[in-house]
Amino acid sequence: MPARWKSRRRWWIPASVLTILAACFIFVAGASGNLTGSTFEGNDGNLVVNTPGNTDWVNAPNRVIGNDLPTGTGDNSFGQGDKEDDPLVHVGLGSIPNNKADLAQFYVGSEQKAAGIFLYLGWTRANQNGTVNFDFEINQKQQPDLTTAGAKTLVRTTGDLLINYLFQGQGTPTVAIRTWTGSAWSAPQDASAFSEAAINSGGAVANPLPGAANPTPINQFGETAINLTAAGVFPPGVCEAFGSAFVKSRSSTSFSSEIKDFIAPVHINIANCATIVVKKVTVPSPDPTDTSFSFTSNFDGSFALKNGEMHTKAGLNPGNAYSVSETVPANWALTSFTCDDGSLPSAIDLGPGETVTCTATNTLQQGAIKVLKSSVKGQALAGAVFSIAGQSVTTGADGTACVDHLNFGSYDVQETAAPAGYSRDDTSVHSVAVNTNQTCADISAAQALAFSDTPLTDITATAHSEAPGGTSSSIHCVDASNAEQGNSPQSGENPAVAANGLKPGTYTCTIVVDP
Numbered sequence: 001m002p003a004r005w006k007s008r009r010r011w012w013i014p015a016s017v018l019t020i021l022a023a024c025f026i027f028v029a030g031a032s033g034n035l036t037g038s039t040f041e042g043n044d045g046n047l048v049v050n051t052p053g054n055t056d057w058v059n060a061p062n063r064v065i066g067n068d069l070p071t072g073t074g075d076n077s078f079g080q081g082d083k084e085d086d087p088l089v090h091v092g093l094g095s096i097p098n099n100k101a102d103l104a105q106f107y108v109g110s111e112q113k114a115a116g117i118f119l120y121l122g123w124t125r126a127n128q129n130g131t132v133n134f135d136f137e138i139n140q141k142q143q144p145d146l147t148t149a150g151a152k153t154l155v156r157t158t159g160d161l162l163i164n165y166l167f168q169g170q171g172t173p174t175v176a177i178r179t180w181t182g183s184a185w186s187a188p189q190d191a192s193a194f195s196e197a198a199i200n201s202g203g204a205v206a207n208p209l210p211g212a213a214n215p216t217p218i219n220q221f222g223e224t225a226i227n228l229t230a231a232g233v234f235p236p237g238v239c240e241a242f243g244s245a246f247v248k249s250r251s252s253t254s255f256s257s258e259i260k261d262f263i264a265p266v267h268i269n270i271a272n273c274a275t276i277v278v279k280k281v282t283v284p285s286p287d288p289t290d291t292s293f294s295f296t297s298n299f300d301g302s303f304a305l306k307n308g309e310m311h312t313k314a315g316l317n318p319g320n321a322y323s324v325s326e327t328v329p330a331n332w333a334l335t336s337f338t339c340d341d342g343s344l345p346s347a348i349d350l351g352p353g354e355t356v357t358c359t360a361t362n363t364l365q366q367g368a369i370k371v372l373k374s375s376v377k378g379q380a381l382a383g384a385v386f387s388i389a390g391q392s393v394t395t396g397a398d399g400t401a402c403v404d405h406l407n408f409g410s411y412d413v414q415e416t417a418a419p420a421g422y423s424r425d426d427t428s429v430h431s432v433a434v435n436t437n438q439t440c441a442d443i444s445a446a447q448a449l450a451f452s453d454t455p456l457t458d459i460t461a462t463a464h465s466e467a468p469g470g471t472s473s474s475i476h477c478v479d480a481s482n483a484e485q486g487n488s489p490q491s492g493e494n495p496a497v498a499a500n501g502l503k504p505g506t507y508t509c510t511i512v513v514d515p
Contacts, residue, residue: 037115
């Protein structure tokens with residue numbers, strides 16, 4: 001960071017020498033490096049990138065621009081002797097003294113780097129009257145509307161920041177930080193060890209930002225970069241967040257002097273607070289059961305998620321003591337639970353400003369029922385119809401039929417129709433338990449639920465008289481239990497008995513001719 005110029009004695013120096021000194025200062029400031037850990041060019045006194053790969057106001061991270069009301073009777077300012085420590089202020093219109101700085105724009109940028117959280121501030125003014133003595137107020141909460149006239153109560157929270165930017169005509173601007181104690185601003189903290197600053201004292205600079213005077217005249221633009229972590233604003237393990245910023249000018253370098261012109265607050269988001277996101281994924285997806293999964297955490301209590309849903313908890317202090325677990329419902333398996341930063345769900349490690357997404361993937365435990373149909377002779381039978389879990393399926397050439405994607409539970413299985421030429425040996429309804437996670441492809445024929453059918457035979461017995469009207473015959477066919485078979489008995493000159501669909505066994509047909 002450029003060294004500060006100090007002098008305890010007054011010297012008369014010709015204007016030409018001052019010009020040379022100013023030129024030397026600008027050369028040194030431009031040549032020095034950025035604030036350690038940052039690529040933002042906060043000490044070159046311009047708004048464009050000088051070194052490729054760096055950033056400046058033209059591409060500042062998270063840049064926000066605040067615009068002052070037009071100079072004149074409509075411009076707003078504080079009045080009635082308002083001072084920095086006063087929460088109750090009075091906004092008036094057109095009351096900026098001609099010899100005081102008239103603000104035009106202010107800029108805020110911020111980013112999280114390995115070296116800390118960096119705050120970038122910039123300003124432009126519409127004139128060169130008076131010294132540069134601006135205070136940037138950085139608040140945790142939003143401020144009231146300061147664009148209208150009247151009494152206003154500023155919303156301040158313990159730990160809010162007031163950053164003073166002072167430039168008295170030559171040398172490096174000085175930057176100091178105060179914090180709100182709850183009733184007043186603290187004593188200033190010299191920020192030279194963790195900040196850098198510069199003004200365009202070398203001449204007009206290009207200003208490509210919207211609404212800006214382009215080019216911006218000499219001594220009407222200034223900037224600073226501050227490592228807030230190094231400043232102690234973001235202590236380790238503590239969540240801090242700032243959401244509002246505005247800038248104002250003081251009537252003199254005395255902190256108790258009146259505040260005058262200001263630019264109304266803008267919304268910002270500067271925080272080291274961390275966030276945990278828990279996501280739910282199911283296999284299959286969509287979830288056919290629409291199951292709600294219960295989670296327990298030590299950062300946001302209990303919550304429930306369905307497939308595709310997420311639960312977000314922001315505003316967490318950095319640290320590694322966070323945990324979340326899932327209660328696995330019946331018929332589901334927790335197949336993975338991982339966090340995208342490599343943390344375990346039981347020990348989530350949050351860095352400053354970090355967002356960690358933890359995803360719990362559950363696989364629905366589904367099984368299958370496969371049946372095998374074969375003849376009592378042993379060969380596989382195609383064409384047998386089964387009802388499995390309410391679905392009708394037919395055996396293929398290998399004698400099997402199957403239904404999968406069945407949630408764990410008990411299901412009915414029944415053969416409803418045998419193949420042609422066979423009879424159903426088992427017509428009962430079987431209750432089958434599904435409790436193994438598998439598909440049809442996982443079940444071999446040897447593991448299938450076996451059913452067998454019996455092949456059937458047709459028999460025919462006939463008698464025929466060779467001489468018309470010569471004889472009369474009777475045919476009587478029975479099985480081993482003496483039960484009639486087919487259309488038996490038959491009698492007459494040409495009787496015929498047909499018995500179809502007979503299971504293997506002994507059948508007797510008795511033919512009596514014209515007794």
